[in-house]
Amino acid sequence: MNPTVLLSALLATPDSGSQGFDLGKMMAIIIASIFVNNFVLARFLGICPFLGVSKELDSAIGMGAAVIFVMALATLGSWAAYHLLLVPMGLTYLSTIAFILIIASLVQLVEMILQKFSPALYSALGIFLPLITTNCAILGVAVLNIDEKYTLGYSLVNAIAAGIGFTLALILMAGLRQRLELADVPPAMKGKPVAFLVAGIMSIAFLGFAGLGG
Amino acid sequence: MSLIKDFTKGIYRENPVFRLVLGMCPFLAVTTSVENALGMGAAATFVLICSNFLVSLFRNIIPSKVRIPCYIVIIATFVTLVDMVMNAYLPDLHRSLGIFIPLIVVNCIILGRAEGFANRHPVLNSIADAVGMGIGFTLAMVILASFRELLGNGTLLNINVLGSAYQNQPLLIAILAPGAFILLSFILGFFNILEKRKGGRQ
Numbered sequence: 084m085n086p087t088v089l090l091s092a093l094l095a096t097p098d099s100g101s102q103g104f105d106l107g108k109m110m111a112i113i114i115a116s117i118f119v120n121n122f123v124l125a126r127f128l129g130i131c132p133f134l135g136v137s138k139e140l141d142s143a144i145g146m147g148a149a150v151i152f153v154m155a156l157a158t159l160g161s162w163a164a165y166h167l168l169l170v171p172m173g174l175t176y177l178s179t180i181a182f183i184l185i186i187a188s189l190v191q192l193v194e195m196i197l198q199k200f201s202p203a204l205y206s207a208l209g210i211f212l213p214l215i216t217t218n219c220a221i222l223g224v225a226v227l228n229i230d231e232k233y234t235l236g237y238s239l240v241n242a243i244a245a246g247i248g249f250t251l252a253l254i255l256m257a258g259l260r261q262r263l264e265l266a267d268v269p270p271a272m273k274g275k276p277v278a279f280l281v282a283g284i285m286s287i288a289f290l291g292f293a294g295l296g297g
Numbered sequence: 298m299s300l301i302k303d304f305t306k307g308i309y310r311e312n313p314v315f316r317l318v319l320g321m322c323p324f325l326a327v328t329t330s331v332e333n334a335l336g337m338g339a340a341a342t343f344v345l346i347c348s349n350f351l352v353s354l355f356r357n358i359i360p361s362k363v364r365i366p367c368y369i370v371i372i373a374t375f376v377t378l379v380d381m382v383m384n385a386y387l388p389d390l391h392r393s394l395g396i397f398i399p400l401i402v403v404n405c406i407i408l409g410r411a412e413g414f415a416n417r418h419p420v421l422n423s424i425a426d427a428v429g430m431g432i433g434f435t436l437a438m439v440i441l442a443s444f445r446e447l448l449g450n451g452t453l454l455n456i457n458v459l460g461s462a463y464q465n466q467p468l469l470i471a472i473l474a475p476g477a478f479i480l481l482s483f484i485l486g487f488f489n490i491l492e493k494r495k496g497g498r499q
Contacts (some may be wrong), residue, residue: 127477176377176380177377179399179402180374183373219403222400223396271486271493272482274483276489279482279485284479286478
């Protein structure tokens, strides 16, 4: 395959109807992924890290950054694998297996590269990287992008916005949980139950965004 | 004897959802109706049994360094199987479960049982463990789904329970996203009280 064919394949839309760059649609995707369909609070993706890593603000920010980074990479990898490999070969039923393998190996690769070239960043993000393989938000965004028939550009925007939405929920939760430590909670509700209750109230707040951005 | 123990522990004592708080994403997302909960439970249980069986069968062959990728491939294979079968025979259920079918791959319960149980127990015990955990997961989903469907829609398994007067003005929030979080928090709190009572008596 020569480079121009590869490039045009990358830029072509799968549904070929809405080719090109549409700022309105892009804004709609960004707002929908961050607020209206927030990955954690509306779509229920990535609940495990949402509860596990939201005890401190610093680790919440670290996890959020790692998730945005891996989401963008995973989207790139899964999009290319789906449209350049699985579709031409008629193997789309293998997409789940292909995506999870791509994500797992990407995470491993990122971990090795960071360890080698940026020890500072590695020590900040390192402990979160292995957790990300089983973060359903990453596989979720890859599957959603294929389901929605987004182009590569839209997929990337969607992935980064979804990551920002996840980080936003995580940071808000971390801030609330730090205060919750000092609150007088009934003993039966301590820990996970009250965390879910707080998430529920946050989710009500996010319901207010419904209808925004179409 | 130990077979029965491996089977029953998943249902209450080590219930994956209520006691271990695992597998939250599908648990919260598909519990909008009892029907969806049963469908998801059946799909996850099938994958759990098959993956535990294979992992346990190959536990001495799989090198420990690459065991996690191996488990993920095994799990993903069965998830693809479930995905295709459900798409062919139960298209409505497949549509309402949506992306949560492929996401069974990253369900922590399944990988957790492969890593935590099946890779060091014989085949029969692993299957018993998988069946128990699967039933425990399904049961937990059915409990939350019953509350959500009853409060949010006035029905149970699509049968009208609370009458049409309630259905005109149901507690809609129960079926929306916040309802899942809030009801789950109360259920977890209830189980904590139950556990404390039990501990106090012993």
